[in-house]
Amino acid sequence: MINQRRRKFMQSSLAVATVSATSGSQAGTNASEGIRIGLIGNGGRATTLKVELGKYPNVAITAIAEVNKTRKQDQGVNHVDDLREILDDPDIDAVVIATPDHWHAPAAIMACQAGKHVYVEKPCSHTVREGRLLVEAAARSKVIVQHGTQVRSTDMMIEAVELLREGVIGDVKVAKCWNVQRRANIGKQQPSDPPPQLDYENWVGPAGWLPYQQNRVNSGWHWFYNFGTGDMGNDGVHDIDYTRWGLGVKTHPNRIAAVGGKYFFDDDQQFPDTQHVLFEYRGDGKPENHKTLIYEQRLWSTNYPHHTDSGAEFYGTEGQMYLSRRGKIEVLGPRNIKRDIQIKTEAQNTGKHIGNWLDCIRSGKQPNADIETGHFTSSLCHLGNIAVRLGRGFEFDPEMETVFNDREANELLDKTYRDHWARPQ
DSSP: OOOOHHHHHOOHHHHHHHHOOOSSSOTSSSSTTEEEEEEESSSSSHHHHHHHHHTTTTTTEEEOSSSGGGGGTTTEEEEEHHHHHHHTTTTTTTEEEOGGGGGGHHHHHHHTTTTTTEEOOOSSSSSHHHHHHHHHHHHHHHHHHEEEGGGGGGGHHHHHHHHHHHHTTEEEEEEEEEEEEEEBOEEEOOOOOOOOOOHHHHHHTTTTOOOOOOSGGGGGGGGGGOOOOOOHHHOOOOOOOHHHHHTTSSSSSSSEEEEEEOOSSOOSOOOOOEEEEEEEEEETTTGGGGGEEEEEEEEOOOOOGGOOSEEEEETTTTTEEEEEETTTTEEEEEGGGGEEOOOOOOOOOOOHHHHHHHHHHHHOOOTTTTTHHHHHHHHHHHHHHHHHTTTTEEETTTTTTTEETHHHHHTSSOOOOOOTTTOOO
């Protein structure tokens, strides 16, 4: 029988915060018997994850939860309609969550409560509040939760950040990253009946209800407030992650400022195609310890800094580093004198990231992109989107995770959940 606590899970965000977790951790257990995985979501990203999981011995996907019948084609796997069937299966050790963004945290929190280890795609949350609830759920349940920002397990990126820590360009004060590419116009459409193969009610799930519209599903969901996080949370999150990592900040920013909007696309997208967001970190409050992270996004351009669509520049007191997850790095000393470094270049590596998660399930160690790391990175996407949406910056309390003196911005840190499972019998 489906667990009743999880059935009522999404009635409100308060219910998420107060529900108790199932007892015990599976970390370090069942290693000799293999790791049995349930996949939640079987779309495009799941295809890549299945390939990478298949490269590891003693690992098997035994069940897949998917609301689109056309995606239930995997042989030798138990296909189910409802993710709760996977969470209630005692034979499943871990879950991989590859759903639209609005399902990431609810599915991950329920998985933690069920005692399952979790690999959750980026961003790990749909709001700042959700991210904190997921961090707390993982801590209570003592399961291994890996965030899908694979740069954290890519050797080149690890070595580059180590160079920054060693002072290769002095004290890093400012870092800038960018996401520049030419996205497609999704057009303007009207609501219609969902196709018969899609359980749209369950696809929307706990999100605020919007009638079915073809450009709101498949990859189109990225661009709607109820379901996605825009391209800042979709693709820019990777660059934001290693930029924050290299800058050396380990908490939330104190101040957010932003400009942007839809400068190019005349379509149904709600999120901006153009963003310039600044995050200020004040550290211990001393002026010399202030740092700034800058995010730049243009979704209508094919002209990139350093000939790369995504990358970052770190500015230190003794030089500059250019770094890209596309497998590029360059270090300059004072006066832009190029410095030779011995790092083997490598693009971001999903396989190694999956491997790190599996190793941690067996050993009980913390993964490279633990969920608190994922929360701090994902929250930058949420805060940046809020600032552009409202057309103003704001002061943020890193410890309380609240906005100072801005009720409208503060409300967007959380959301109201729909109890889609409470249907008439």
